Amino acid sequence: MENAISITLDSPGLSDVPGFTCAGVSADVRGKGDDRRDTVLVYSESCCTAAGMFTTNDVKAAPVVFDQKVLAKGGPFHGFVANSGNANACTGKQGMVDTQAMAAAAEKACGAPEGSFFVCSTGRIGRALPMDKLLPAIAEAGKALGNSAAQSQDAAWAILTSDTRPKTVTATFEACGKTVTIAGMAKGAGMIEPNMATMLAFIATDAKISALNLQTSLRRANAPTFNAITVDGDMSTNDTVLVLANGQSDCDLDESPECKALFEKALQAVCRVLALKIAGDGERITKLIQLVVEGAPDNDAALKVARSMGNSLLVKTSWYGSDPNWGRLLDAAGYARIGLVEEKLDLSYFAGHPEKLDGTQAVPVLRKGEALHDKVSDWKAVVIQKEFTIHLNLHLGKGAATLFATDLSEGYVDFNKSE
Amino acid sequence: MENAISITLDSPGLSDVPGFTCAGVSADVRGKGDDRRDTVLVYSESCCTAAGMFTTNDVKAAPVVFDQKVLAKGGPFHGFVANSGNANACTGKQGMVDTQAMAAAAEKACGAPEGSFFVCSTGRIGRALPMDKLLPAIAEAGKALGNSAAQSQDAAWAILTSDTRPKTVTATFEACGKTVTIAGMAKGAGMIEPNMATMLAFIATDAKISALNLQTSLRRANAPTFNAITVDGDMSTNDTVLVLANGQSDCDLDESPECKALFEKALQAVCRVLALKIAGDGERITKLIQLVVEGAPDNDAALKVARSMGNSLLVKTSWYGSDPNWGRLLDAAGYARIGLVEEKLDLSYFAGHPEKLDGTQAVPVLRKGEALHDKVSDWKAVVIQKEFTIHLNLHLGKGAATLFATDLSEGYVDFNKSE
Numbered sequence: 001m002e003n004a005i006s007i008t009l010d011s012p013g014l015s016d017v018p019g020f021t022c023a024g025v026s027a028d029v030r031g032k033g034d035d036r037r038d039t040v041l042v043y044s045e046s047c048c049t050a051a052g053m054f055t056t057n058d059v060k061a062a063p064v065v066f067d068q069k070v071l072a073k074g075g076p077f078h079g080f081v082a083n084s085g086n087a088n089a090c091t092g093k094q095g096m097v098d099t100q101a102m103a104a105a106a107e108k109a110c111g112a113p114e115g116s117f118f119v120c121s122t123g124r125i126g127r128a129l130p131m132d133k134l135l136p137a138i139a140e141a142g143k144a145l146g147n148s149a150a151q152s153q154d155a156a157w158a159i160l161t162s163d164t165r166p167k168t169v170t171a172t173f174e175a176c177g178k179t180v181t182i183a184g185m186a187k188g189a190g191m192i193e194p195n196m197a198t199m200l201a202f203i204a205t206d207a208k209i210s211a212l213n214l215q216t217s218l219r220r221a222n223a224p225t226f227n228a229i230t231v232d233g234d235m236s237t238n239d240t241v242l243v244l245a246n247g248q249s250d251c252d253l254d255e256s257p258e259c260k261a262l263f264e265k266a267l268q269a270v271c272r273v274l275a276l277k278i279a280g281d282g283e284r285i286t287k288l289i290q291l292v293v294e295g296a297p298d299n300d301a302a303l304k305v306a307r308s309m310g311n312s313l314l315v316k317t318s319w320y321g322s323d324p325n326w327g328r329l330l331d332a333a334g335y336a337r338i339g340l341v342e343e344k345l346d347l348s349y350f351a352g353h354p355e356k357l358d359g360t361q362a363v364p365v366l367r368k369g370e371a372l373h374d375k376v377s378d379w380k381a382v383v384i385q386k387e388f389t390i391h392l393n394l395h396l397g398k399g400a401a402t403l404f405a406t407d408l409s410e411g412y413v414d415f416n417k418s419e
Numbered sequence: 420m421e422n423a424i425s426i427t428l429d430s431p432g433l434s435d436v437p438g439f440t441c442a443g444v445s446a447d448v449r450g451k452g453d454d455r456r457d458t459v460l461v462y463s464e465s466c467c468t469a470a471g472m473f474t475t476n477d478v479k480a481a482p483v484v485f486d487q488k489v490l491a492k493g494g495p496f497h498g499f500v501a502n503s504g505n506a507n508a509c510t511g512k513q514g515m516v517d518t519q520a521m522a523a524a525a526e527k528a529c530g531a532p533e534g535s536f537f538v539c540s541t542g543r544i545g546r547a548l549p550m551d552k553l554l555p556a557i558a559e560a561g562k563a564l565g566n567s568a569a570q571s572q573d574a575a576w577a578i579l580t581s582d583t584r585p586k587t588v589t590a591t592f593e594a595c596g597k598t599v600t601i602a603g604m605a606k607g608a609g610m611i612e613p614n615m616a617t618m619l620a621f622i623a624t625d626a627k628i629s630a631l632n633l634q635t636s637l638r639r640a641n642a643p644t645f646n647a648i649t650v651d652g653d654m655s656t657n658d659t660v661l662v663l664a665n666g667q668s669d670c671d672l673d674e675s676p677e678c679k680a681l682f683e684k685a686l687q688a689v690c691r692v693l694a695l696k697i698a699g700d701g702e703r704i705t706k707l708i709q710l711v712v713e714g715a716p717d718n719d720a721a722l723k724v725a726r727s728m729g730n731s732l733l734v735k736t737s738w739y740g741s742d743p744n745w746g747r748l749l750d751a752a753g754y755a756r757i758g759l760v761e762e763k764l765d766l767s768y769f770a771g772h773p774e775k776l777d778g779t780q781a782v783p784v785l786r787k788g789e790a791l792h793d794k795v796s797d798w799k800a801v802v803i804q805k806e807f808t809i810h811l812n813l814h815l816g817k818g819a820a821t822l823f824a825t826d827l828s829e830g831y832v833d834f835n836k837s838e
Contacts, residue, residue: 059753059761090746090761092789125746126790232732234747235754313651313732313827314835321836327509327544328653334478335654342478342509370511371545408732410829416733417740 004173005266009273011170015152016183017204019248020044023144024154027137029085029123029130037158039134040082041141042202043110047076048244050118051215053222055239062088062095063119064238066103070118074211077244080118080202081106081138084161084187089125089237098129105135109142120200120240122187123161156185159200162415163188167277171266175259176251180207182266186274188231188281201226201241201274207263208247210254217264218243225271229404231282232412233311243267276354279404284411287319288404290354290389296399301338303401305392308336310405319407324349324379326365333392340394343369349382350389354404362391423592424685428692430589434571435602436623438667439463442563443573446556448504448542448549456577458553459501460560461621462529466495467663469537470634472641474658481507481514482538483657485522489537493630496663499537499621500525500557503580503606508544508656517548524554528561539619539659541606542580575604578619581834582607586696590685594678595670599626601685605693607650607700620645620660620693626682627666629673636683637662644690648823650701651831652730662686695773698823703830706738707823709773709808715818720757722820724811727755729824738826743768743798745784752811759813762788768801769808773823781810 014020021044024037052071054064070077081102088095099119106117121129144151156166170183186201209217218241226241253260280288291310296302309315312332318325326347333340347366363378365371382388433439440463443456471490473483489496500521507514518538525536540548563570575585589602605620628636637660645660672679699707710729715721728734731751737744745766752759766785782797784790801807 056756057750057753058756058759059749090749090788090790092762125750234731234733234751237750237753312653313831314653317832317835318837320832323837330478330509331476331544331656332653334476334656337475337477340477343511369509371509408832410832412732413736413739413827413829413832416736418737418742 005262005269006172007269007273008170011168011183012149013152013156013168013185014042014183014202014204015147015149016170017181018206019046019246020204021145021147022152022155023141023146024158025137025141025144027083027130027133029083029134031130037154038084039137039141040155040158041079041106041109041138041145042155042204043079043112043145044244044246046246046248048078048246049209049211049214050075050077051211051218051243053218053226053241055236057235057237059090059237061121061238062091062099063121064240066096066099067118067240070115073115076116077118078112078116079106079110079244080120080242082120082159082200083134084159085123086121086127086129087123087125087238088121088129091126091128094128098131101131101135102138105138109139118242122159122200122238125237159185159187161187162283163281165281167274167281169270169273171270173262173266175262176256178249178251180249180251180263181205182207182270184270184274186278188278199226199236199239199278203243203270205243205245206247206249207245208250208252209245209260209263213254213260214243214245217267220264221268221271224402225268225275228402229275229279230307230310231279231285231406276404279406282406284409284415285406286386286409287407288387289319289406291403291405292389292391293394294400295394295396296338297397298399299401300399302399303403304338305333305336305340305394306401306403308332310403313408316408319383320409322380322384324376324383326371329390340396344395345369346393346395348391349379350391351382351385353387354389424681424688425591426688426692427589430587430602431568432571432575432587432604433461433602433621433623434566434568435589436600437625438465438665439623440564440566441571441574442560442565443577444556444560444563446502446549446552448502448553450549456573457503458556458560459574459577460498460525460528460557460564461574461623462498462531462564463663463665465665465667467497467665468628468630468633469494469496470630470637470662472637472645472660474655476654476656478509478656480540480657481510481518482540483659485515485518486537486659489534492534495535496537497531497535498525498529498663499539499661501539501578501619502553503578504542505540505546505548506542506544506657507540507548510545510547513547517550520550520554521557524557528558537661541578541619541657544656578604578606580606581702582700584700586693586700588689588692590689592681592685594681595675597668597670599668599670599682600624601626601689603689603693605697607697618645618655618658618697622662622689624662624664625666625668626664627669627671628664628679628682632673632679633662633664636686639683640687640690643821644687644694647821648694648698649726649729650698650704650825695823698825701825703828703834704825705805705828706826707806708738708825710822710824711808711810712813713819714813714815715757716816717818718820719818721818722822723757724752724755724759724813725820725822727751729822732827735825735827738802739828741799741803743795743802745790748809759815763814764788765812765814767810768798769810770801770804772806773808
C-alpha cells in the first residue's frame, strides 16, 4: 500500500471522482435577468452512503432541516441539488414545500428514486424561492449532466455568491491496490448576497464506506478545518458540509483500518484546503491570519482564546492596517476569561502562509508578558504581509487550538451596509 | 419627603456635589506637544466611603489592580487622580510602581493621608507612563482645585480620549429634609487613542452611606446601565466605575431604607444617563439602538440573545446602511443558541430615542416568525432614524434584557486600522 496522498489544488472538482456527473445552469434566481449560473446538480448512478455537518444555529433554513431528515433515513443516496442567490431561510412553511419540490425535481431529472437527493440553498434570506424559474432549470441541469472538467467547473461556479473565485480540490491515494479519489467544492464564508453568510461544501468520493464510518470521519475532519475558520463571527442559517461516497473504487474501508485511516487523512486534507480557500476569499478581506494558541488549561479554553482574538473588531482592524498591535491581542485574549496570567504569556509572529511555515523564524513579541520593544521593526515586517501566523503560549497547561481568521476592511462595511 | 428626582443633563459635573473640588490640567501624556488637558484630580476634604466596579478581563491594567486593593482596605478615601492618553496596561512591574507614584503625588498635592486616593488611566496600552511630566502635572492640579463649573468641566474634558464631547449629569433629591446630590462624569467606550477601548465613570455624592451599602447600590445600578452597552464588543483592560460618598448631606441612608431606595434610584438614573451618553458617542457611530428581548427562558438567555444581535457585524453594518434587515437579526438571535423557536418570534421596531418611547407606536416586522412584507416602507421609516428600538419577544418564558448598541461604520475601521 502506497501511503502518499496526492493533492491537486484548483482541480476540476467533483467530476474527478469516477461515477459522479455534474451540471451548473442558470435559473436567474437573483432576478437580475442575467445568465449567471446559480443551479447545481450532482449525480451518481451508483448508490452512495452519505454524511453531513450542519449549522447549529437555532434558526435553520428549510434545506438544512430537510437534509437532516433525509440523512437520518439512511439512503441510499444519489446526489444533491443546490441553488445560490436565495437561502430559502426564514421562509416559513412555503420554504419546506419548495425544498421538497427541488428534491423531487432533481430526482426526476436524474431518474433517481425518491428520498435519494439532498438540497442546499445559499444567498438572501427571508424571500420565497422563484420556483417557476428554478424547477425548469433543475430539469435543464439533468440534461446537462456530464463528467467533463467544464461541467464540473460550471457546478463550482454556480454555488458561489459573493466569492470572487471557485474553490475546488482533489485528493487521491492508493488503498487495497486501487486508487481512491476524494474531490470537493465549496463556497465562501462572509456575507453573501446582501443578507447572509453561508458556507457550503460538497465532497464526493468513490471510497466504499458505511454511513456510520463516513459520518465519524467527517466529524473528525470538520473540527480542525471548517469549524476553525472565521470571517465575521456570524454563524449562518444554512452552513452545510455534505459527503457522498459511491463505493466505485471497490476498496472496503470498513474492513481495513489502515485504508480507513488514510481516507480520513485525505478527507481532512480536502476539508483543510477548502476551509483555507473560504477564509482567504472572505468578503473584502486583505489578510489571512493563522492563530495558534498553546499552553491553555484544555483545548476548549485554547479555542475560546483564539476565537476571542480572531473575532475582535479592534484586532481585525489592526490587521487591516498592518499595525503590530499586540496590546489588542492581549486585551481580547484576556476577555475570553479562561484565567490567563499576563506574566506567563509568550507571543510570537511568523511570516508567510499557514501551510508554508516550516523553517520560518519566530519573531518574538512578548516573553513572560514583557514586550520586546526593540523588535518593533521586525514585528512590522511580519504584519505587513498578506499571510502570517500569531502564536500565543499561555503556559498554563497542554490545551491547544488553531483558528484561521481574517482582517476587517472598510470595504466589508460598505459592501454589507444595505441590500 | 419629596419623592421626585431631579436630573440635569450636561451639568457642570462633580463640583455640583458639596465638598468636592476638581481640576483638569495638561501633562502632555500623548507627547504631542499640545496643551490638551489629560490629568484630573478630584478631592473631598471630608472623608468618603467608596464603591467600585472593574473590568473582568484577565488582563487588568495596573491602576485597576491598585484600585481593587485600595478599595479592599476600606479607606477612608479622599479622591482620585486620573490621566488620559496612556492606559498604563500591559506595562509589567513598572506599571504598578507608576500607579503608586501617581496616588502618592495626588495625596501629597491635596494634603491627604496615604491610601486615600484611587488612580485611573486610559488610552494607549503597552507603553510606560511619562512620569517626568505626569508627576509635576498632578502637583499643578492640586493647586488648581476648585468647585467652579469651569474647574469641573476641565476635569470632564481631561478624562476624554476619542470621545467627541464631555459626559456629565447631576441628580438631586430630598431625603430626611435635606437635599442629596449625585453627580457623574464619564468617558467613552469604543476605541481610545489608537489602542484600547476603556470606559471610565466617576460619581461623587454627598450622601452618607456605608461602603457596604454603597457597593450594593452601585452593583445594582451598574447591571442595567454600564453593563448594558456595547460599541464594538471589546472589553477593556481598564474599565472602572468609582463612587465616592462624603456624607456632607447628613442624611444617614443606612438608617433609612426609604431614603436609601431613593438614592439607589437616583444613582441608577445617573449611571443610565452616562451609559447612554457613552454609547451615543461611540467611535464613528451614526446610530444608537435599544435592543429589548422578552419572553426568554430567563434573564441571562435574554441578554445572550441581545448581545448576539448587538455585536453581530452583519447586524451593525445593516443599521449603518439604514437597512431594515430582520433576517440578520434572526440569524444572530439564532446563534446565541438559547433554544429559540422561529415560529414563535414576534419582532417590532419603534422609532425614537430609548428614553422617549412612551406612546410610540410599534411597527410590526414578524408575527409568529412570519414577515409582514407589506410593512416594508414602515420598517424603513424607523431604521433610517438615528435612534430606534428593536423589540423581540421569544414567547418561551419570562426572561427579559435590554442592551444599548451602536452601528458600525467605515469610519470605525479607518480610525482603528493603525496607530
